[in-house]
Amino acid sequence: MHYESYMINKILSGLIVAIFFLYTNPLICLEKKEDLAEIKRIERYLNNITTLKSSFIQISSNGERLDGDIFISRPGRLRVQYETSSPVLLVANGSTLTYVDWELEEISYIPTSETPLRALIAPRIELDQFFKLGKLERGLGTLSITLYNSEDESAGYFKLLFADKPLQLKQWFLKDATGTSVKISLLDVERELELKDDLFIVDPFLFEKNKDK
Numbered sequence: 001m002h003y004e005s006y007m008i009n010k011i012l013s014g015l016i017v018a019i020f021f022l023y024t025n026p027l028i029c030l031e032k033k034e035d036l037a038e039i040k041r042i043e044r045y046l047n048n049i050t051t052l053k054s055s056f057i058q059i060s061s062n063g064e065r066l067d068g069d070i071f072i073s074r075p076g077r078l079r080v081q082y083e084t085s086s087p088v089l090l091v092a093n094g095s096t097l098t099y100v101d102w103e104l105e106e107i108s109y110i111p112t113s114e115t116p117l118r119a120l121i122a123p124r125i126e127l128d129q130f131f132k133l134g135k136l137e138r139g140l141g142t143l144s145i146t147l148y149n150s151e152d153e154s155a156g157y158f159k160l161l162f163a164d165k166p167l168q169l170k171q172w173f174l175k176d177a178t179g180t181s182v183k184i185s186l187l188d189v190e191r192e193l194e195l196k197d198d199l200f201i202v203d204p205f206l207f208e209k210n211k212d213k
Contacts, residue, residue, distance in 0.1 A: 044127045045167045054189040063180040075123040077200040093200045105207040
């Protein structure tokens with residue numbers, strides 16, 4: 001496996017995959033009308049996001065902690081930047097996901113349609129179009145949904161946790177087939193703010209220009 005592909009998969013599994021690249025388990029049917037209504041409410045919340053900015057804390061089951069910021073401008077645009085402990089940057093702008101490795105001074109590209117990002121930044125989000133719907137749980141002031149990838153044969157699960165009334169995404173948890181888990185906690189979420197276009201642009205000649213200086 002090429003190093004770039006390995007690192008893209010590693011980072012996506014840490015954050016973006018933790019949001020939308022889910023693993024398959026037996027489907028748990030949501031038959032109650034109130035459950036289906038809650039799913040629609042979650043979808044409305046996600047679809048109503050035009051722009052979003054949030055800091056995050058990412059904690060893996062091996063104890064590794066990464067901090068960073070995520071920016072979303074729907075449809076089609078997303079930026080995930082980690083602090084200096086992780087020398088990578090992910091930027092989606094329309095049909096292309098750009099992966100920047102500051103340490104290796106390399107830039108790689110992958111079609112957004114081949115990544116789970118299509119679900120996060122799609123013009124229209126309908127959960128059952130991307131996932132098998134799992135268990136819906138209500139807690140004290142919280143609402144969570146477990147989701148499964150409809151195509152992947154590996155075992156595992158992913159859970160989105162929302163604060164309720166008003167609904168707001170607060171955390172997600174992923175456990176994959178190997179038993180590795182990742183928990184992402186969002187901090188200081190801001191919505192409907194102006195985000196500059198250059199957040200979602202990566203100069204393809206970035207490192208060449210730096211070498212010329």
